[in-house]
Amino acid sequence: MSAAPDVAAWRARVPGAFGAGPRGRVLAGLGWLGFLLWLGWALWHFDVSPQRLWNGLAGLATILRLMVPPSPGELWVDILQGLAESVAMAFLGTFIAAVIAVPLGFLGAGNVVTNTLFRFSLRRVFDGFRGIDQLIWALAFVRAVGLGPLAGVLAIATADVAVLAKLNAEAIENAERRQVEGITAAGGGFLARLRFGVLPQVLPVMLAQALYFFESNTRSAAILGVVGAGGIGLQISERIRVRHWDEVAFIILLMVATVAAIDWLSARLRRRLIGG
């Protein structure tokens, strides 16, 4: 390398290597301007001001002060019952969703169902269901089957079945073809291929996903209670209404401990299922 590199010649040959041109810079500037305008409009529209944020922080501090020390209160039996109800809701809902999602996953997997139109439609139905949040389902089921844990169970099951079915379908599509081919070559039929070739490969993944959903649903079961779908959420919302923040803090701590316990347990189960 003796002579200086020929900048102009290289710029002509590979313009992209020298950064964006003037046109690109203008476009990028306009993009940023648009983004900042949208951000400013949103802040103005929601009436966000430092004053309000500061007052809010003060309010939060008051709540935090009221939370210390956490106390089980007098109705601690109700709290424990609510918590058990929430865990049961999450378990039942996830269980129902996981069971239904297994056949749906197979139907949605491209390497099992070769009818593209059917599979495509089914996948779009999954997508549609995923677009509706658990809370909406809970509100609907509270109207349909009345207040209580049943509405919560149904809401969890309906919201999760589509997500689990999609995840299952993807796991099935990732199953290794050669292992299935071994069954085919031995004269195994369609069902035998699914049962012995695909299922052993995907079952641990399916179970691990269901366990994760169970843990996550235990957390969201608290919200479902607020809209009347039973469980610990009802206990929380009642205590917030009468400003018993020390009891709310107690419930929150209890929930954190429960979720941590479930997480620990399911992590152990997952390891056993997936590891040799």
Place this chain on the structure above:
Amino acid sequence: MGLRQVAALEQDVAAWMGARGMLELRGLTRRFGATVAVDHVDLDVPAGQMVGIIGRSGAGKSTLLRMINRLETPSSGQILSGGRDVTALEGRGLREWRRDCAMVFQQFNLVQRLDVLTNVLIGRLAWQRGWRSLMVLVGARFTAEERAMALAALDRFGLAETALQRAETLSGGQQQRVALCRALLQQPRLVLADEPIASLDPRNAQLVMDALRDVNRHDGLTVLVNLHHLDTARQYCDRIVAMQAGRIVFDGTPAALTPERVRAVYGITEQEFAAEAEARRRAAEPAPVTLAVA
């Protein structure tokens, strides 16, 4: 009908099959787009023979074997067995044909998460009929008799101790012998081995080849084995078929495949052929998991 009568009948059928030709390929061709993987192959294999199919990679050996098991559909030509057209089979008939010609793969194709015993029992699936074949989705699928049969097969190759381990915990050589046990439980008439030793070290390769010869000699099964080591083919096979660019370019006894013949057929010396095969084996050793079997 008693068991003895069934056995006698099976022997009659076998004799008849032998007379009619265990396997006849007529103008068998397979195209992938513009390339012709197997090009008008004609081959007659009598019962009880151990045939080594040799060739460099891409010669069409795998496609040929996979077509016989119908894992690949022929583009044209016919596969006949005992005068029966195998190319036209579907449904139950096809599954029974696949049962009769057991396949052994280069990458073993065992279900890694199932235990060794269940992998071997998969060889029984094609024997299950009616409600039992539907029962695969629930409950116990295999009888105690079948389980004992599987254990005996494993024991024959010194693997009985591993029966309850997951297949993935076994070495390549062990997995290939498990795959052979699965093939034997199909009670086949024909064993198709597609590069069975290409992913194995020399010692395991020898064990697997010995096992294949054993089922040929003692169980009287016809064996078609794809190899890319000439020496192995010469050592183990009664007959060698050499392929090049989808065609059969040599068909005769091991003695007839002289170094001069190899040179004439492949345009390279036997040493070069062996070096190429060795390079392929080394490349294949840490078996890539998602590699498609072409």
